[in-house]
Amino acid sequence: MSHDGLFNARFDAIVRDLADTEDGTEAPETATLVPAAPALPPSPLDEQDPVTPLAPLPPLTGVVHPGGGTPTETKRSTASRARSWIVSRTGIQTTAVTLGAPSAVWVLAEVSAAQAAGWTGFGSGVLIVGGGALGVWSLSKNLGDAVTVTGLGAATVGLQTALAVAPSAWAGFIGWALGALGAGAARVAYANGRKKPEAEVRILAAEAQRREAAVLTEQFKAQAMLHRAQLEQLKVHAALTAAAPVAVEHHGLPYMPTLRGDETGAETALMYALTPGRWADMAKERGLEGTAVIRCALTDAGIEADIRLDGRWDHSKLAAQEGPIRAMASIETATRVHIGPGPRGDVARILIRTRSASDGLSLAWEPGRPGVGVDEITGEIVDIPLRPGNHVLVAGMTGMGKSVSWRPLAMRAAGDPLWAVILLDPKRQEAGQWSGKIRTVGDQDGTNDEIRQLIYDTVREIVGEMLHRQRIAPGATWVPTTKYPELLVIIEEGRQLIEMDKDPRWSGVLAMVDDLYTLARAVGIQLLWATQYPSRTNGGITAMVDENTATTLALTVSGSTSDRVIFGETAGATGWEPSTLDGIPGRCMVKATGRTPNPVRVWFVADEVVRALPDAAPWHSAVAAPAAPPAAGDPEEGLTENQRAVLAAVRAGHAGPSDIERATGINKGSVKRSMDRLEALGLI
Structure with a gap:
């Protein structure tokens, strides 16, 4: 069994032993050994307007206690056990003090009566030996309960009997005094016996409090981390949704990020990197001075950003800087990036393809559907005329x-x-x-x-x-x-x-x-x-x-x-x-x-x-039936336009594919094929 298992088992055994009572009653609820977990104060972050709704903070519930159960159950059961423990032990102590001496006097009277009736020393010996043995056994076991009192009482009765048998006037007084001393000794022995379980209970309760504090500390740490993450999200949101649009100098184009509500964490981070302030901070060290972000939006094809260019730049030069732009915005290698012309000559457009415009779109063709497909980036219909x-x-x-x-x-x-x-x-x-x-x-x-x-x-x-x-x-x-x-x-x-x-x-x-x-x-x-x-x-x-x-x-x-x-x-x-x-x-x-x-x-x-x-009836030419191969006696019959032009050039004195290409305007590959065909027919 583990250390925690031994601890919990010992704790339960001691408390259960102390809580047993005959009537089974339960005392009113008292303070628990482990304090309840305090509630965190409301966070000012909860009143903000984040990019996405913030999840409510979980309540501090379900704290684990060594004895099991919720904090309320543990508090109630602990109070009940403490009450039962006090009542049961006080009853034993009171009985030992108030009944010890009278019982000794009663036994003395009985023994005197027995002696008068002729009871000799044999009976006294039995009482002395039996009572003494029972008292010694009870003390050696240190049971801490009524058995100890009974054993001591029996031993005292034995001594009283021995004195009563002796013919002495002081025998009764000495016996009564010894009975009182026996009862007091029982009280002292019992008090010493219960110190050990009380000390163990206090030690175990302290250990439980320590563990409770550790659990609360971990919960506070978790909530602090959640608040910190929410704060970072709000910082990004604040950068993306400023109180007023940022006017771009000399252009009058306001910068207003277009948010849709379905941004992923990676897309939110990219849009944060494409805010004017962040871009300006990083552009200089990346060799992109003279550029500025004027628009950023999340579209069906991913993130789209328009970049203003000064006189040193055009969109082709910016496209050549794709590597530094990827590094500046921490764009993943697998994510496609396209940099091309924007809506004006002094604006370039960056497309970061974090998603596809064809996602969720049915690709099944049906009559009347335009084009031959859809552009994954722009979502535009693509057609082949x-x-x-x-x-x-x-x-x-x-x-x-x-x-x-x-x-x-x-x-x-x-x-x-x-x-x-x-x-x-x-x-x-x-x-x-x-x-x-x-x-x-x-x-x-x-x-x-x-x-x-x-x-x-x-x-x-x-x-x-x-x-x-x-x-x-x-x-x-x-x-x-x-x-x-x-x-x-x-x-x-x-x-x-x-x-x-x-x-x-x-x-x-x-x-x-x-x-x-x-x-x-x-x-x-x-x-x-x-x-x-x-x-x-x-x-x-x-x-x-x-x-x-x-x-x-x-x-x-x-x-x-x-x-x-x-x-x-x-x-x-x-x-x-x-x-x-x-x-x-x-x-x-x-x-x-x-x-x-x-x-x-x-x-x-x-x-x-x-x-x-x-x-439908298949198409056939209305005037030209499928032609047969040329007759052997007429090799020029059926020549193509290119073959006729090449044949005419050869007959005009042009030689070689390059010379014939210049003379006819037919590309060199077609000239060579025409010459091969003319050679096969024996025309050249």
Whole structure:
């Protein structure tokens, strides 16, 4: 048993022994050995208006006492035990004093009567020996109760008997006197016997008081810490909500932090660091002199702060100081920070992305929902225009949602009578979902080579439609009709077309696609090239696709090399790094005119939503049937525009890809592919 357990057991045993009484009554409540815990005075902090409501201070209750129970119960039981102890012991003492001597006289009279009747010394001997033995045993045990008095009385009676037997006139007086002395001795012996438990009770009570004081001290410490935390919170709140807005010199823009009531502790600390006074105190030592905070607000995307810039600064220079700003505001490394232009030329805006604007937002696409997704930082709807010539590149690793990400755009076109959708799917995975809803190639029965031939024929058909529209176009802008709708051509996995072009059976398919990218805008055609291989070694993106792409949607890719292939050599320096998107399907970056590299969550179009589209007759060219491969006797039949231009340049005396590029204005990659095709046909 532990020290505390021994202490509590001993305390309970002594108090229980002292509290036993015959009537079981309980005295009125008296003062307890352990004082009650005092109540703390009300704090002035409770009357303030904090950032968030302060929790009320807990009452000082539940103090642990050695004997168990609450303070009130302990006080009542202790008073009852003390009363019982006094009553029971006083009764014993009174009995010992008042009854000891008379009982000795009574026993003496009885023994004298017995002697007169012939009782001899045998009886006296029994009394002497028995009484003496009982008295010695009782004293040795030091029981401290009535047994001691009885033993001493019996021993005294034995002495009285011995004197009574002796023929002496003084025998009665001496016996009576010895009886009185025996009673007094019993009183002294009992008084000495009860000193020990009384001393133990006092020691244990003192220990209980000491422990009680220790408990109260810990509670006071806890409450002091709570008050201190509340005081710090109020200091932050006071800094954020000054009595009057702070007017910024030369601008007249008031600084008023926008509080929402759902700030986290980290966000509150960041907003405190972005108050004008704190910023000014730290800006000098961080090399940010000439900047000042003029606005700070918590938005759906995190904390937004506007920074006034003097003549030494612009937003790009401030963006280069992201490291010192992070250190100054103690921004966590994992928290994204964007520094860009503000509402005026002399103001920069800092976005600390402590939360996402898409949190709690349903991403399910439904008819009539605008755009293709939502900006995680600003909460703005992100759209990819459905517009001829606005060619789109979609790139991302397997499993990141590449095929699903272009579905919102295709759903919009499929629901517009002035648009037609053509899906070329050499991997034969996505076309089946759209079968019967749009023009699909890749869901037909047959071998992979047969599907590739269908894709080749369909590309030729689209090129033929383009040439026909060029001849009948009324002007520079195509006006769509139900007979000549605008076309959205989706190439689902462009790398397969690159592989097809290496096969002599389908050589020239990339040259035809290059013609579409170059000339299709004027005749109402928009192209979307999707690939999961955005790398130079695997060749998922051609030079013509890269040069003519107006909008890029990039999901998570494998690394910085893919970042540069998609967004150029400055991708890392400008923040266009889709490799940092954490591998979340449907999370992407959308680069278009005026967009920043904010993460975007794309609307999710489920398979059943696609299948719920009404059946529609697929688009086919009204004038150009799928063309057959050129006849052996006419090698120039079926050449593309680029191939014809390269052939004409060669015949005019130009040699080499660079010379032909300058003469025709066609990029070098397309020139080389055209030359390869012309060589295969024996034309050069």
